[in-house]
Amino acid sequence: MATGQADVIVLGAGIIGVSTALHLQERGRTVLLVDRGEPGAETSHGNAGLIERSSVVPYAFPRDLATLAAFASNRSIAVRYRPATLLRMAPWLARYWWNSAPDRLDRLGRAVLPLIERSIDEHRHWTKAAGTEALMRSGGWIELYRDPRALAQAVRTAAELSGYGLAYDVLQREALRSLEPALLPDAAAGAVHWRDPVTVRDPGAVTRAYAELFSARGGALAKADAFALRQEGAEWHLPTNAGTWRGSEVVVALGPWSGDVCKGFGYRFPLGFKRGYHMHYAAADESAPQYPLCDAQAGFVLSRMQRGIRLTTGIELAGRDEPSDTWQLDRAEEIARRIMPLGQRLDAEPWRGARPCLPDMLPIIGRAPRHRSLWFAFGHAHHGFTLGPATGRLLAEAMTGTPPFCDLKPFAADRF
Secondary structure, eight states, rough: OOEEEEEEEEEOOOOHHHHHHHHHHEEEEEEEEESSOTTTTTTTTTTTOOETTTOOSOOOOOOSSHHHHHHHHOSSSOOOOOEHHHHTTHHHHHHHHTTTSHHHHHHHHHHHHHHHHHHHHHHHHHHHHTTGGGGEEESSSEESSSHHHHHHHHHHHHHHHHGOOEEEEEEEEHHHHHHHHTOTTTSSEEEEEEEEEEESSSSHHHHHHHHHHHTTTTTTEBBBBBBGGGETTTTEEEEETEEEEEEEEEEOOOOOGGGHHHHHTTOOOOOOEEEEOOOEEEEEEEEOOOOEETTTTTEEEEEESSEEEEEEOOOOETTTTSSOOOOOHHHHHHHHHOOOOEEEEEEEOOOEEEEEETTOOOOOEETTTTTEEEEEEEEGGGGHHHHHHHHHHHHHHHHTTTSSSOGGGGGGGGGG
């Protein structure tokens, strides 16, 4: 017998699910938010802490031969793969490559642009109420280049984005050192400083603060196994640690586990996984990056976090649950120590997470094709933390009959 009733059951208390629950709550819906663990403990916890307002072009599949050859060697720190996984992912990678053609990439980028443009404002919508001001900082992030030729190309690319109204500075060596005095001599030839993004010193804590705000406003938060969800007539039933709950509608926002739950209701989506790792380091000699620093060639980011300096790696193409491989992290650390002084490792083991990615680089946001009361919000790849609140607003508008702030069609589940 059910012990709780909600208008909507949201599966997943990462940044996407928590944001969706908050936006639905603000629009008068009673919401049950569930997760198997604590809010913000999975993929939302482990990122580089960027609200990436300047990322107006999706992360495309490389199409130049030099980059492809470097990746094919499997010695690239930015992108590494498991050979067996690469074979399994071949159809997915082929679709990713096809969608990365310039004309298609431009169309896909313009589809997601309204979410990118609202990313900071939607986070700030809750900043004061959730008490996260101290964790967030304006000023952007810095993209380092060790090769002068790569820096010159990056400057040309930045200029090509001038139509988006992004603020950036080109930093030659001396200007870079003035902003980042902890950089070691000859650490970089120069950099591009993207000034629009906001950075966060603990993304997991921000997600938890949003979840606490949801609870403080009367929302129900419980632990549950999403695979236990059942539809009975017009209602959904879910056993939780607080008893069995009923709901009129369900949102699947389970990040890299979303596809598994969707299969139980007859939906199969081409989700791939770009895994990533992080490690925290003590700040040597009291020095730490003033802004998040991205080594563009090696694909890692150094960020000042509450726990220490976080090194977040690039992409590992591997199965979501395959054992960890620390090769990328170890090689990235070697380079990072030549960029900036780092103290000892602070974590017993590297953290590992999986970014859920779709081959057209867009998330799935909207109603399930064959279940009018089932909704999806997943597949945000590198931009889950950035787009969480904007996604929650867009989905909540669609679910409550409010005109959505942008076109939902590009994100529709039935495009697959």
